[in-house]
Amino acid sequence: MTTLLIAEHHDTGLSDATAKALSAATQLGGEVHVLVAGEGARAAADAAAQLNGVAKVLLAEAPAYAHRLAEPLADLIVGLAGAYDAIVAPATTTGKNVLPRVAALLDVMQVSDVTAVVAPDSFERPIYAGNAIQTVRSSDAKKLLTVRVSAFAAAAGGGLAPVEPVAASADPGVSRFVEESLAVSERPELGGAKIVVSGGRALGSKEKFDEVVLPLADKLGAAVGASRAAVDAGYAPNDWQVGQTGKVVAPELYVAAGISGAIQHLAGMKDSRVIVAINKDAEAPIFQIADYGLVGDIFEILPELTGKL
Amino acid sequence: MKVLVAVKRVVDYNVKIRVKPDGTGVDLANVKMSMNPFDEIAVEEAVRLKEAGTATEIVAVSIGPQQAQETLRTALAMGADRAILIKTDETVEPLAVAKLLKGVAEAEEPGLVILGKQAIDDDANQTGQMLAALLGWPQGTFAFKLAAGETALTVTREVDGGLQTVELTLPAIVTTDLRLNEPRYATLPNIMKAKKKPIEEKTPADYGVDTTPRLTVVKTVEPQKRGGGIVVASVDELIDRLKNEAGVL
Numbered sequence A: 001m002t003t004l005l006i007a008e009h010h011d012t013g014l015s016d017a018t019a020k021a022l023s024a025a026t027q028l029g030g031e032v033h034v035l036v037a038g039e040g041a042r043a044a045a046d047a048a049a050q051l052n053g054v055a056k057v058l059l060a061e062a063p064a065y066a067h068r069l070a071e072p073l074a075d076l077i078v079g080l081a082g083a084y085d086a087i088v089a090p091a092t093t094t095g096k097n098v099l100p101r102v103a104a105l106l107d108v109m110q111v112s113d114v115t116a117v118v119a120p121d122s123f124e125r126p127i128y129a130g131n132a133i134q135t136v137r138s139s140d141a142k143k144l145l146t147v148r149v150s151a152f153a154a155a156a157g158g159g160l161a162p163v164e165p166v167a168a169s170a171d172p173g174v175s176r177f178v179e180e181s182l183a184v185s186e187r188p189e190l191g192g193a194k195i196v197v198s199g200g201r202a203l204g205s206k207e208k209f210d211e212v213v214l215p216l217a218d219k220l221g222a223a224v225g226a227s228r229a230a231v232d233a234g235y236a237p238n239d240w241q242v243g244q245t246g247k248v249v250a251p252e253l254y255v256a257a258g259i260s261g262a263i264q265h266l267a268g269m270k271d272s273r274v275i276v277a278i279n280k281d282a283e284a285p286i287f288q289i290a291d292y293g294l295v296g297d298i299f300e301i302l303p304e305l306t307g308k309l
Numbered sequence B: 001m002k003v004l005v006a007v008k009r010v011v012d013y014n015v016k017i018r019v020k021p022d023g024t025g026v027d028l029a030n031v032k033m034s035m036n037p038f039d040e041i042a043v044e045e046a047v048r049l050k051e052a053g054t055a056t057e058i059v060a061v062s063i064g065p066q067q068a069q070e071t072l073r074t075a076l077a078m079g080a081d082r083a084i085l086i087k088t089d090e091t092v093e094p095l096a097v098a099k100l101l102k103g104v105a106e107a108e109e110p111g112l113v114i115l116g117k118q119a120i121d122d123d124a125n126q127t128g129q130m131l132a133a134l135l136g137w138p139q140g141t142f143a144f145k146l147a148a149g150e151t152a153l154t155v156t157r158e159v160d161g162g163l164q165t166v167e168l169t170l171p172a173i174v175t176t177d178l179r180l181n182e183p184r185y186a187t188l189p190n191i192m193k194a195k196k197k198p199i200e201e202k203t204p205a206d207y208g209v210d211t212t213p214r215l216t217v218v219k220t221v222e223p224q225k226r227g228g229g230i231v232v233a234s235v236d237e238l239i240d241r242l243k244n245e246a247g248v249l
């Protein structure tokens, strides 16, 4: 059995999500090849070659792959698929965008958001916002999986796999990249951070969010998250949303400030190792899953906490 | 341009579901059902396109049991013109849903199909991408903003690091994210009017689609419960416990 892992990368480097998805790919039992598709992505391919457990890196470079548009990328992967028994991608927005497209072209039912590999054909995955865990067995000849990276440890380094160029496939030409606005931040990336501090609707404004949540996060060297309510209200950017339909995180420490604990939010953070909740309502559901709860006003508690750390 | 919207009947997002103790699935008896929230956003977007003069007709499609009619009525009350129910009592996986929607798209020839990014029951996040693949159309997933032109559609997408804007040649597929719009509530007069709008009934066989699942559900269990926590009295106690008990600081 041979598995193709679709790398998540930014051309000049590899995302942590790739090393984590590699752990899931390795558990399938076969040889793992990693596909790095991009433009000027040699550095990312070299980084992938150093991951322990990678037998070979395929590097596909073309302008069409520069922004990971689903249409050309799916065609590339379908062209390579014949040699593989399984195709795995991290459940990032790139993986979620392209892999179902590949699956349909191969007439395979994808297994989304795999949290455990039970056997090479059987997988655990959460449904209903993580309120139930399903074990499914795939009867398709090829297995197509997206991996919930927060459920897997990153594969170690120390490997030395060869990097082979692969030819780009023709761009179907139906989609064009226009622009992107990606946040540049000194803070750790939300998906891989050891500590996450998240703020909710209680913050009341972007100014207040910036004033009390960010200093605490920076003191802790933490990534910043938010509830949907805080994002919808414009206190925090979209890609900070933690939850069923946002990012799923499992840091060592998760601090939920002024967040009630709706099931959709819990779905994105309840596997954190230690959860701290700060809320003025002692009955807030977030306290049911918090290891440490502090009842009180975030506008007093967060600055005090930041000051005393 | 005709717009097709896919709407799924799912457990209402406010319901905390229960897993059956014997591991055979989720207990859906007497549970409140609603339109998948992302599909409400999809219908809303279609209605706005029609109000803006871009869309000429909105057709809502649902695959599910007879009761999915209610979901279609909601779509009609929000502003869809007519509806198609592909009736089945079986579980239909995203791949088969995409095949059925492909059949509808081939018959209806829409310029745009809008779906939700994810159904909140299976949390699969696949159907729109699969439909795009089967039709050979471009896809604008996780849409934050749409701007429709004559021959192309500009879609701004919510991606991990921020926002990405792509331009797609029509016909195209869009899947909605939360910030695309805020769906309207159906008004009473519109609910009344919706009762007179047509719902056509079909079966998967009409589209020649085999809906046999590819995934066998071996078991369904509750997630691991977290151990109970404690309430601390002060910031000092919190810091002390995080340092000396939890070891995370």
Ligand SMILES: Cc1cc2nc3c(=O)[nH]c(=O)nc-3n(C[C@H](O)[C@H](O)[C@H](O)COP(=O)(O)OP(=O)(O)OC[C@H]3O[C@@H](n4cnc5c(N)ncnc54)[C@H](O)[C@@H]3O)c2cc1C
Pocket: A199, A200, A201, A202, A226, A227, A228, A229, A230, A241, A242, A243, A244, A245, A246, A247, A257, A258, A259, A260, A261, A262, A263, A264, A265, A268, A278, A279, A280, A281, A284, A296, A297, A298, A299, B013, B037, B038, B120
């Ligand atoms: C389809 C769908 C998908 C969704 N996906 C997500 C998702 O991915 N992530 C997500 O988070 N949500 C999601 N939601 C939304 C979710 O249902 C809740 O509405 C949301 O999580 C609530 O955010 P909140 O806790 O910040 O706000 P609220 O529920 O309003 O809670 C605010 C809390 O702050 C407390 N508070 C107020 N003032 C203070 C103060 N001064 N000091 C301390 N505490 C204070 C209050 O007691 C309250 O508990 C989704 C909903 C739907 C329908």
Ligand SMILES: Nc1ncnc2c1ncn2[C@@H]1O[C@H](COP(=O)(O)O)[C@@H](O)[C@H]1O
Pocket: B006, B007, B008, B009, B036, B038, B039, B042, B061, B062, B063, B064, B092, B094, B097, B114, B115, B116, B117, B118, B119, B120, B122, B123, B124, B125, B126, B127, B128
């Ligand atoms: N049975 C169904 N009937 C109609 N639309 C569906 C159905 N299943 C999925 N969809 C559409 O596909 C989207 C994504 O669903 P999923 O891929 O299951 O997460 C939903 O938001 C709907 O728009």
